[in-house]
Amino acid sequence: LQAVQQKVRFIKKDLNRSFTPENLERVLQAPSDELEAEDLELREIYETLKKEVEIFKPKHLVFVDLHTTTAFGGIFTIPTEEQNSLDLALSLHAPVIEGFLNGIHGTTLHFFNSNLFNIPTTAISFESGQHDERLSINRAVAALVNCLRHVGCVKPDDVESRHDDILREYSEGLPRFSKLVQIHRVNPEDNFQMRPDYKNFMAVAEGEILASDRNGNIMADRDGLILMPLYQPQGEDGFFIIEPIEGF
Structure with missing residues (x-):
């Protein structure tokens, strides 16, 4: 609180x-x-x-x-x-x-x-x-x-x-069931910066530059949907990528 x-x-x-x-x-x-x-x-x-x-x-x-x-x-x-x-x-x-x-x-x-x-x-x-x-x-x-x-x-x-x-x-229009396929971890000293305007469930492509830190650009490992991009100074996770599962 x-x-x-x-x-x-x-x-x-x-x-x-x-x-x-x-x-x-x-x-x-x-x-x-x-x-x-x-x-x-x-x-x-x-x-x-x-x-x-x-x-x-x-x-x-x-x-x-x-x-x-x-x-x-x-x-x-x-x-x-x-x-x-x-x-x-x-x-x-x-x-x-x-x-x-x-x-x-x-x-x-x-x-x-x-x-x-x-x-x-x-x-x-x-x-x-x-x-x-x-x-x-x-x-x-x-x-x-x-x-x-x-x-x-x-x-x-x-x-x-x-x-x-x-x-x-x-x-509406969102997948009913998905699985987590990628997490990008963040440390306080990384100087992590998420690129602007990403929203939950926005499609991303393999190799797309999503963010940057002191080591350079950070890319998506695969095609998927982005979840919880980090737009605040604190947090251990920069973003998640999920993959929809058919049949639900």
Whole structure:
């Protein structure tokens, strides 16, 4: 939240690369005055969820991690490798991208699994649009409502069709299912600069110059669609390239 207030991705470290069992153990054992901003938020998230689980004793947990991106373009959903997660992702009427768990580390999707509280758990991430785009809020709400319907928390007849319409409209013309095929890693000292005007799901060609850093131009390894081009100073990933999969 401190990062949001300062309009930066993080204060000291990326919170969504900090969700590991080892890091949680360190954070829970350390005195508060020795922890950085993201450490404190990680502990608060865990302790809040743990308390709710102890109070309500659910038989199944569903986590939906809501995100926005620096680039404009379509919405999308990232599932885990479990079938329940994939089914939930497909129910949101947004493109589904597989393979992210193998490409990055320490995310909520790695962390919120059935081992966390010893309860069957389904988790997905939903990207609702660009950071400052007001309609990103509407799409996040629509995704949550559809999620509640899918898992049986609300009756289908009680869900307004406009929630489906919002998600379908922003997903129109986009592939329903894709796989991750390239990640470009970024270090702070790289002086990474993304070329302007790339948007999520924009087609790129093998050999196309997408960005540059202190070592020169950075090109696409193959044909595909670009995802989450980095247009902010902080971040570990410069861009992703995905490849649509037919048959979904």
